[in-house]
Amino acid sequence: MDSGSWLLTPEFMKSIVINGGRQLSGEVSISGAKNAALPIIAASLLCEGEHRIANVPSLVDVKTLTKILRNMGVTVELADHSAVIDSTKLANPEAPYDLVRTMRASVLVLGPLVARFGKARVSLPGGCAIGARPVNLHIMGLEKMGATIAIEHGYIEANAERLKGARIYFDIVTVTGTENLMMAAALADGVTILENAAREPEVIDLAHALIQMGAKIEGAGTDVIRITGVEKLRPMNYRVLPDRIETGTFVIAAAITNGSVIIRDCAPQHLDALLAKVAESGAEITLGEGTIRIVGSETIKPVNVKTLPHPGFPTDMQAQIMSLMCLAQGTSVINETIFENRFTHVAELRRMGADIVIEGGSAIVKGVPKLLGAPVMATDLRASASLILAGLAAEGQTVISRIYHLDRGYENIEGKLSALGADIKRV
Numbered sequence: 001m002d003s004g005s006w007l008l009t010p011e012f013m014k015s016i017v018i019n020g021g022r023q024l025s026g027e028v029s030i031s032g033a034k035n036a037a038l039p040i041i042a043a044s045l046l047c048e049g050e051h052r053i054a055n056v057p058s059l060v061d062v063k064t065l066t067k068i069l070r071n072m073g074v075t076v077e078l079a080d081h082s083a084v085i086d087s088t089k090l091a092n093p094e095a096p097y098d099l100v101r102t103m104r105a106s107v108l109v110l111g112p113l114v115a116r117f118g119k120a121r122v123s124l125p126g127g128c129a130i131g132a133r134p135v136n137l138h139i140m141g142l143e144k145m146g147a148t149i150a151i152e153h154g155y156i157e158a159n160a161e162r163l164k165g166a167r168i169y170f171d172i173v174t175v176t177g178t179e180n181l182m183m184a185a186a187l188a189d190g191v192t193i194l195e196n197a198a199r200e201p202e203v204i205d206l207a208h209a210l211i212q213m214g215a216k217i218e219g220a221g222t223d224v225i226r227i228t229g230v231e232k233l234r235p236m237n238y239r240v241l242p243d244r245i246e247t248g249t250f251v252i253a254a255a256i257t258n259g260s261v262i263i264r265d266c267a268p269q270h271l272d273a274l275l276a277k278v279a280e281s282g283a284e285i286t287l288g289e290g291t292i293r294i295v296g297s298e299t300i301k302p303v304n305v306k307t308l309p310h311p312g313f314p315t316d317m318q319a320q321i322m323s324l325m326c327l328a329q330g331t332s333v334i335n336e337t338i339f340e341n342r343f344t345h346v347a348e349l350r351r352m353g354a355d356i357v358i359e360g361g362s363a364i365v366k367g368v369p370k371l372l373g374a375p376v377m378a379t380d381l382r383a384s385a386s387l388i389l390a391g392l393a394a395e396g397q398t399v400i401s402r403i404y405h406l407d408r409g410y411e412n413i414e415g416k417l418s419a420l421g422a423d424i425k426r427v
């Protein structure tokens, strides 16, 4: 999502410059998961007291959420990959447009606020680069739990005496929707059953954090989650799981440069779909306890990919695997089923010599013998990563502009890639 305020900052002016063609080798360590840290930080709104969260990635999205919390009167200390949060003095249960528009996941404060304070005012996120992404299911769920919700002046205004347990069926699998309602249900009166719930590892991580806070949750990781509301929760002391999307991005970085990389501090069990596809493309993958060793192959075989809710292939890895397929010996079809407009990287990859045709929700990628460095523009978070990957493999220099998207979701990506031997810098 683009936000006008970025246009005025020095970050907007920055680019990443890559001189491609270096084989990556060495070891890289993975940061905490953005998509788990965000809901877990939001969960700290559910009760007073001092929450301690470890392995928090240093990312713009995390900072945006902490700004939203501080704006409500919450104390947040972020240091050395940990967060200490105390919402005892929360005075103003509101998330303003200026902050929400830069990050859709801000809507994660809605469930906890209504559950604890009986009211919340959260800006509607609006559209973003990868599609309309409505929040109707979050709203529907809270209404089923007895909240009164009005959309006024671009804000979701929610009120409830005390939320009541309900049976809620999602007709589309939604990750943050499942998380929002799981948090709300933790303090509701009675039992809530979420059906067709998201099964992402980040949903499970949030459930573990909530359970540590005293919530009663069964079935997280399956498509039916049962939450028995409790009167009160207690502060958590929790460590966020490793980021599977960052991990997957490094897996592809090794494969696309025909490199040899050991990825540490990761959770290989969360990457089955991606690792199966990368192995099918010819790379050699060896799993260890919290590690993945990947050795690229001289020739890349084409593989077809269809994005699906977890445990299917993640939409957040679609752009990156497309970069790999650009160099495959043959044609692959990449079908995006989660977001309707998540192909903005295609035009940029084409500028680097890729042969890609879009037909509806599918990209038909005909492998080319090589990509050529070019000036390109990042359009969203994962699209930025795909351009970096293409740049690592391309002949010559790639200059990626609008890299502020990258800092939303990758911690020090250029530092980590440089340490693996890439010629990459931020200018």
Ligand code: UD1
Binding pocket: 034, 035, 038, 104, 105, 131, 132, 133, 134, 135, 136, 137, 138, 139, 172, 173, 174, 175, 176, 177, 202, 315, 316, 338, 339, 340
């Ligand atoms: C989360 C992830 C994001 C990932 C996405 C899909 C976070 C912070 N972000 O986003 O990185 O790409 O899951 O894996 O965890 N939908 C509706 N109505 C709703 C909610 C969603 O129609 O109320 C639709 C969306 O438009 C989309 C699909 O459901 O087509 C899945 O979206 P969802 O899982 O909600 O994505 P997010 O939770 O926003």
